[in-house]
Amino acid sequence: MSDQLRRSPGRPAAAKQDESLSTSERLLIGSAELFREKGYAGTTTRALSALAGIQNGSLYHHVGGKEDLLYRLCMGSLDDVGAVFSAIAAEDLDPVTRLEKLARGYLEQALNDRDRHATMLSEIRFLSPARRAEVVARRDANVAIVENSVRQAQEVGQVRSDIDAKYLTLALFNLLNWTIFWYNPDDELSEQAIAEILWSVFSLGVTGARPDGQGKAKG
Numbered sequence: 001m002s003d004q005l006r007r008s009p010g011r012p013a014a015a016k017q018d019e020s021l022s023t024s025e026r027l028l029i030g031s032a033e034l035f036r037e038k039g040y041a042g043t044t045t046r047a048l049s050a051l052a053g054i055q056n057g058s059l060y061h062h063v064g065g066k067e068d069l070l071y072r073l074c075m076g077s078l079d080d081v082g083a084v085f086s087a088i089a090a091e092d093l094d095p096v097t098r099l100e101k102l103a104r105g106y107l108e109q110a111l112n113d114r115d116r117h118a119t120m121l122s123e124i125r126f127l128s129p130a131r132r133a134e135v136v137a138r139r140d141a142n143v144a145i146v147e148n149s150v151r152q153a154q155e156v157g158q159v160r161s162d163i164d165a166k167y168l169t170l171a172l173f174n175l176l177n178w179t180i181f182w183y184n185p186d187d188e189l190s191e192q193a194i195a196e197i198l199w200s201v202f203s204l205g206v207t208g209a210r211p212d213g214q215g216k217a218k219g
Contacts, residue, residue, distance in 0.1 A: 111179065
């Protein structure tokens with residue numbers, strides 16, 4: 001996936017004006033933002049065609065249809081997360097360090113790819129059952145990498161074991177995923193700074209360590 005598709009222009013109109021992109025690329029970029037802002041159901045094929053500067057009937061020639069766009073956006077977002085996770089999982093790291101890198105890598109990828117990622121999270125329900133199952137399976141494969149790291153960290157005593165790894169993993173993704181709905185790239189906090197805050201909040205809860213290193217949290 002090209003960097004141009006990972007980072008959409010500021011507005012859908014910018015995609016229409018970028019002549020370096022193919023029509024299908026402009027449609028993917030613009031549809032991601034429209035789906036995030038207006039929702040899949042609230043985005044018309046006419047609006048999608050207009051942002052790419054094509055006739056409404058030509059949409060199906062370039063991308064197949066509105067659901068095809070949604071499917072490609074969802075799978076593309078998850079495939080890019082999977083690539084980040086696979087690279088980190090291949091490193092020789094202790095479990096909790098790997099878990100931290102996975103969390104930070106996921107958040108930075110999601111914020112860099114905010115339109116596609118938000119679309120994947122909130123609009124997946126509009127996919128056909130077969131396509132939705134495929135997207136869910138890809139998402140679950142990514143989640144399994146993180147859950148495996150949580151379990152490994154529990155086994156060596158780096159993470160609390162009184163809560164099942166499944167639920168610690170879900171808590172981590174819940175913490176990270178909601179960020180994309182309030183993140184503003186124009187605010188003072190960078191993606192890395194937000195990742196630092198969220199990892200600190202999560203890690204202090206799962207390791208039981210206090211910021212000053214004195215004692216452990218109860219429960």
